[in-house]
Amino acid sequence: MAIAKYDVQPLFAVPFFRADLSHAITDAQVDYIKNLKMVTNRDNLISENLYIFEEPELASIKAAVQEALDLYATEVMGIDQSLYVTQSWSLINHPGIGMHTHSHSNSVVSGSLYYCELPDPPSNMVFDKSITYQQLVMNPKVGKQNIFNTPINVVTPKQNEIFLFSSSLQHAVEANAASVPRYSVAFNCFIKGQLGDYRDVSHL
Numbered sequence: 323m324a325i326a327k328y329d330v331q332p333l334f335a336v337p338f339f340r341a342d343l344s345h346a347i348t349d350a351q352v353d354y355i356k357n358l359k360m361v362t363n364r365d366n367l368i369s370e371n372l373y374i375f376e377e378p379e380l381a382s383i384k385a386a387v388q389e390a391l392d393l394y395a396t397e398v399m400g401i402d403q404s405l406y407v408t409q410s411w412s413l414i415n416h417p418g419i420g421m422h423t424h425s426h427s428n429s430v431v432s433g434s435l436y437y438c439e440l441p442d443p444p445s446n447m448v449f450d451k452s453i454t455y456q457q458l459v460m461n462p463k464v465g466k467q468n469i470f471n472t473p474i475n476v477v478t479p480k481q482n483e484i485f486l487f488s489s490s491l492q493h494a495v496e497a498n499a500a501s502v503p504r505y506s507v508a509f510n511c512f513i514k515g516q517l518g519d520y521r522d523v524s525h526l
């Protein structure tokens with residue numbers, strides 16, 4: 323007898339948070355970030371200052387990022403502990419330049435902020451489900467892709483958006499296909515508060 327009915331349920335899912343921070347970003351801050359001293363990264367340019375959210379000029383942005391992190395901790399992670407930004411830096415991808423696939427160590431949640439106008443096309447962020455070497459690659463056929471089997475997922479940023487995602491999630495940025503630079507800010511976060519359980523000897 324043939325199977326007449328079956329069901330497939332999602333057991334787990336990977337969150338990706340996005341929100342608009344336009345209320346917290348001024349023209350003066352855009353100029354301030356764009357004019358930060360930059361140094362060469364592997365392919366793109368990165369600010370010499372790697373704690374830019376500590377600068378008083380960016381206080382309102384830091385506060386809005388913290389608000390997003392508080393939402394992520396309480397509503398997405400559902401935890402009592404809080405998240406706080408550790409390092410924060412600006413990036414410039416000149417035409418033809420993207421960012422190789424990477425993840426962020428010594429961080430719980432990572433994020434990016436598209437604080438000014440984006441080029442057209444804006445270069446997508448490409449998330450990769452795999453976190454380790456793939457000995458067997460079994461990608462779904464065209465037309466059979468779904469949330470369970472897709473190896474990557476692509477997100478297009480919009481001006482003034484903040485992205486938050488697990489620091490363990492591998493991601494890359496498409497090469498800038500426009501003729502103008504692509505500006506962004508990125509940051510890492512760590513957790514504040516108690517973890518684990520005293521009697522389980524997992525307390526921290």
Ligand SMILES: [Fe+2]
Binds near residue numbers: 425
């Ligand atoms: Fe990154």
